[in-house]
Structures are given as structure tokens and as C-alpha cells.
Amino acid sequence: MRMKISFIGAGNLATHLAIEFYSRGFEIIQIFSRNIANAKVLAQALNASYTDDLSQIYENADLYFVSVTDDSILQVIENLCFKPKFIVHTSGSISMEIFTKRFENYGVFYPLQTFSKMKKVEFENIPICLDANNLENLDYLTYLAKKISNSVFFIDSNQRKQIHLAGVFACNFVNHLWVIANEILEKQSIPFEIIKPLIQETFHKAFLLSPASVQTGPAMRNDEKVIQEHIKLLEHDKNSSDIYKILTKSIQTYKK
Amino acid sequence: MRMKISFIGAGNLATHLAIEFYSRGFEIIQIFSRNIANAKVLAQALNASYTDDLSQIYENADLYFVSVTDDSILQVIENLCFKPKFIVHTSGSISMEIFTKRFENYGVFYPLQTFSKMKKVEFENIPICLDANNLENLDYLTYLAKKISNSVFFIDSNQRKQIHLAGVFACNFVNHLWVIANEILEKQSIPFEIIKPLIQETFHKAFLLSPASVQTGPAMRNDEKVIQEHIKLLEHDKNSSDIYKILTKSIQTYKK
Numbered sequence: 001m002r003m004k005i006s007f008i009g010a011g012n013l014a015t016h017l018a019i020e021f022y023s024r025g026f027e028i029i030q031i032f033s034r035n036i037a038n039a040k041v042l043a044q045a046l047n048a049s050y051t052d053d054l055s056q057i058y059e060n061a062d063l064y065f066v067s068v069t070d071d072s073i074l075q076v077i078e079n080l081c082f083k084p085k086f087i088v089h090t091s092g093s094i095s096m097e098i099f100t101k102r103f104e105n106y107g108v109f110y111p112l113q114t115f116s117k118m119k120k121v122e123f124e125n126i127p128i129c130l131d132a133n134n135l136e137n138l139d140y141l142t143y144l145a146k147k148i149s150n151s152v153f154f155i156d157s158n159q160r161k162q163i164h165l166a167g168v169f170a171c172n173f174v175n176h177l178w179v180i181a182n183e184i185l186e187k188q189s190i191p192f193e194i195i196k197p198l199i200q201e202t203f204h205k206a207f208l209l210s211p212a213s214v215q216t217g218p219a220m221r222n223d224e225k226v227i228q229e230h231i232k233l234l235e236h237d238k239n240s241s242d243i244y245k246i247l248t249k250s251i252q253t254y255k256k
Numbered sequence: 257m258r259m260k261i262s263f264i265g266a267g268n269l270a271t272h273l274a275i276e277f278y279s280r281g282f283e284i285i286q287i288f289s290r291n292i293a294n295a296k297v298l299a300q301a302l303n304a305s306y307t308d309d310l311s312q313i314y315e316n317a318d319l320y321f322v323s324v325t326d327d328s329i330l331q332v333i334e335n336l337c338f339k340p341k342f343i344v345h346t347s348g349s350i351s352m353e354i355f356t357k358r359f360e361n362y363g364v365f366y367p368l369q370t371f372s373k374m375k376k377v378e379f380e381n382i383p384i385c386l387d388a389n390n391l392e393n394l395d396y397l398t399y400l401a402k403k404i405s406n407s408v409f410f411i412d413s414n415q416r417k418q419i420h421l422a423g424v425f426a427c428n429f430v431n432h433l434w435v436i437a438n439e440i441l442e443k444q445s446i447p448f449e450i451i452k453p454l455i456q457e458t459f460h461k462a463f464l465l466s467p468a469s470v471q472t473g474p475a476m477r478n479d480e481k482v483i484q485e486h487i488k489l490l491e492h493d494k495n496s497s498d499i500y501k502i503l504t505k506s507i508q509t510y511k512k
Contacts, residue, residue, distance in 0.1 A: 169437040207452055215428070223326065247429045
């Protein structure tokens with residue numbers, strides 16, 4: 001008998017995950033979303049039912065993925081009218097313990113990736129961070145995760161929060177620095193593409209060796225003349241100038 | 257008759273550039289370096305002469321690349337005992353005007369890339385930023401640059417400085433954020449590799465659309481709960497905590 005999965009949530013992650021499991025032969029029986037249009041679109045792609053009413057969620061799924069915003073997870077759990085056979089959430093920052101008081105079989109299934117609905121992702125290389133309330137359930141999630149990815153990790157709630165924090169530095173903040181770089185280039189009518197090869201090489205080197213060992217730039221070689229010139233170039237932009245100074249200081253501190 | 261090129265400098269950039277031109281059929285006649293061992297190693301790979309004495313630099317090259325540290329460029333130029341036929345430097349932050357008083361034919365040949373001696377680079381996709389004191393010389397440099405790269409730009413000294421500044425944000429600072437992310441993961445015994453797919457996807461999205469349009473994360477969605485939790489996780493690391501706060505604030509400011 002095929003395993004039956006339900007999704008609570010129809011956002012970016014829920015959509016990609018549901019489609020991936022469906023394409024691997026799992027049966028998706030129902031999609032819940034407070035936005036009925038979203039639920040319908042996803043459900044139709046999966047030959048599943050859909051609902052926007054928590055009390056109408058089928059009780060016969062083997063596994064429920066709660067994949068809603070962090071703020072809504074608790075509310076969803078509190079308002080479930082039955083005890084699911086097995087329930088997991090997919091969040092990087094929510095502890096697994098939110099399930100403890102209510103349920104018997106639970107865990108976390110956190111794909112460490114950024115998802116946009118319009119952009120297809122290959123799950124094969126996406127790290128899946130798993131946690132569960134006992135070893136048997138962890139084995140079960142491992143079996144599932146390995147159906148879609150070659151990169152499966154057991155990560156407890158504390159570690160998961162630290163990974164999430166590392167992701168904020170390594171991706172969200174990095175992207176913001178690219179926003180600033182792009183802005184500097186745009187003012188000169190220079191396309192952002194011009195620094196793409198430089199970013200790619202920086203990335204390759206960081207993973208070939210380690211980011212600490214490949215740090216370069218004026219801060220790293222204590223080139224005060226260039227640093228002061230850069231700060232002068234930024235004199236009408238206090239925000240970017242402050243970021244320049246704090247990151248320059250941090251690079252110099254790490255170097256010591 | 258083959259064009260004759262000399263290199264003043266035998267560092268990372270000089271090494272890669274000299275080897276590239278040599279492999280494209282240009283004649284490298286001499287390598288100068290204050291470090292005679294470096295000059296010798298590079299010269300031997302190119303069937304060239306070498307010297308560590310500025311007064312021994314051959315006067316018959318068609319083009320001289322000055323590829324030394326920013327601090328040394330002026331000193332080298334001031335101590336050249338003859339007027340070279342054509343001279344360029346390869347620096348992102350030094351103005352072309354340092355050549356003006358002394359020479360007749362000069363320019364800038366700035367490959368926008370980070371070079372390490374041990375790692376081969378493909379010049380084909382490296383943006384070459386050119387400048388010259390007149391159009392004829394710019395044409396000449398363009399002809400040369402196109403022999404090694406498909407990505408050739410005319411960039412004046414002011415633009416070049418801004419590109420260099422953008423590169424500091426987009427690469428040096430980005431790499432430093434990866435240092436911090438790696439440190440957070442290492443403390444949990446989690447390999448840095450775990451966030452590689454996430455960084456790759458962030459990079460792909462930023463160039464597919466624009467970094468501003470793909471900004472995500474707790475700061476972007478004003479998720480104060482997660483932000484406060486992250487700041488608490490960093491409470492024993494003032495440096496990282498300060499960086500977290502300033503970049504979070506900046507993302508929120510840009511959003512408005």
C-alpha cells in the first residue's frame with residue numbers, strides 16, 4: 001500500500017516538497033491552506049483533495065507536513081481536531097518540542113534551501129535536516145528523505161537553529177551585500193554581471209579550502225590608503241559606510 | 257614580427273597574465289621582480305630573461321605590464337631609467353594619471369578577478385577593464401585583451417575605483433560572512449558544505465533576477481521573534497552580533 005501524505009500549507013516549500021514526493025510515487029491525499037486558491041492549485045497538480053478548514057483535514061494520512069510560516073505553526077497544531085499518526089514541521093527556527101505535549105510521533109524535516117515557486121529546484125543535492133522524537137521515527141524520516149536527496153543529516157533543534165543563523169549570515173546578509181555592490185555599479189551604469197566571475201571564484205575558493213584561508217582585500221592586507229579612499233567614496237551613504245567600517249574592522253580582528 | 261611584452265612584477269596576477277599571453281603566442285622578453293627567485297621561476301616558464309634590478313630592464317619591449325602592489329607602483333615608475341614604448345598597470349584602485357607626467361603611451365589593463373598562484377584561472381570569461389591615454393592606445397589594448405578574454409570593457413579611473421569598491425562588498429566582505437557562518441557551524445561540528453547548495457541557489461537567483469528582488473530572511477519579513485532569538489544566540493560574540501544588527505537594520509531600511 002502506498003504511503004499517504006498530507007500537506008498543511010501550500011507555500012513555496014510545501015509546493016516544491018509535495019510535487020517532489022508525488023513525482024517519487026507517494027500519494028498526496030490532501031492540501032490544506034488558509035488560502036483556498038493556493039490549496040486548489042497545488043492539489044490539482046497532485047490529484048489531491050484540498051481544504052481551507054482545519055476541521056476538514058483527513059485523519060488517515062500516514063504523515064502530515066506542517067509547512068506554514070513560523071508564526072502560524074503553533075496555531076495550526078493547537079487547532080488540529082485529531083491526533084495524526086505522524087507529524088513533522090519544515091522550519092529552521094522552530095523547536096521540535098512544540099509537538100511534545102500533543103502528539104506521539106513527530107519530528108522535523110527541514111530542507112536547507114531557499115525556495116521560490118517559479119523556480120524549479122533539484123532536491124537531489126539539498127541537505128535535509130532531520131529530527132524525530134525517537135529512533136524508529138528518525139529511521140522512518142531518513143528513509144523518506146533519502147527518496148528525494150543524497151544529503152541527509154540528523155540535526156537536533158539546537159543545531160538546526162545554529163544552521164539557520166549561519167544561513168542568515170551566509171545567504172541573506174551576503175545577498176544584501178550584493179544589493180549594495182549592485183547599487184554602486186548601477187550608479188556608474190556598469191552591469192552587475194561584471195563582478196559575477198569574481199564572486200564565482202571567491203565562492204569556489206572558499207569551498208575548495210576554507211573561507212578563512214582565502215580572505216583577501218584591503219582589510220586583510222591592512223591597506224589603509226585604499227580603505228580610507230573607499231570610505232571617502234561612501235561619504236554620502238552613511239549606511240553603506242557603516243557596513244564597510246564594521247566589516248573591515250571584523251576582518252582585521254579575525255586576522256590577528 | 258611578434259609583439260614583445262615585459263612584466264614588472266611576478267606576483268599572482270603577473271604570473272597568470274604572463275602565462276596566458278605566452279600561451280597565446282606573444283613573446284615575453286623579460287620578468288622583473290625584486291624577489292629574484294620569483295622572477296626566475298616565472299621567466300623560465302616563459303623562456304624569458306629575468307632581473308631584480310630596475311636599471312637592467314630591457315628597453316625594447318612593445319608593452320610593459322606593471323603588476324606590483326599598489327604601494328610599489330609609483331616607486332617602480334619613478335625609477336625606470338627610460339621611456340617605455342607603452343606601459344600599463346593592472347591595479348583596480350590606482351589612477352591612470354600616475355603615468356601622465358612621465359610617459360607618452362600608457363593605460364590600465366585591470367582583470368577583474370582574484371588570483372592565487374596555485375589555482376589555474378580561465379581568462380576567457382574574466383572581465384578586462386581597460387583605459388588608455390588616447391583612442392589609438394585604447395584600440396591597441398582592446399585588441400590585446402580580446403586575445404585572452406570575451407569580456408572587455410572600457411572603464412575610466414573613477415569607474416574602476418567604484419568597481420573595486422563594489423568588489424570589496426561583493427567578494428571580500430561576502431567571504432568574511434562565510435568565515436562567520438563557518439565558525440557558527442564548526443562549533444556544532446557541522447560541515448560548512450551543508451550550506452553550499454543554499455549559497456549556490458542564492459547566487460543563481462541574484463543573477464537570474466537582481467539581488468534586491470530576491471532578498472529573503474528574517475530581516476526582510478520583519479520576523480522580530482527570530483531576529484531576537486538570533487541576537488540571543490550571538491550574545492557571547494559582540495563582533496558577530498554587531499554585524500548581525502547592522503545588516504538586519506540595513507535590509508529593513510532598503511525594504512522601505
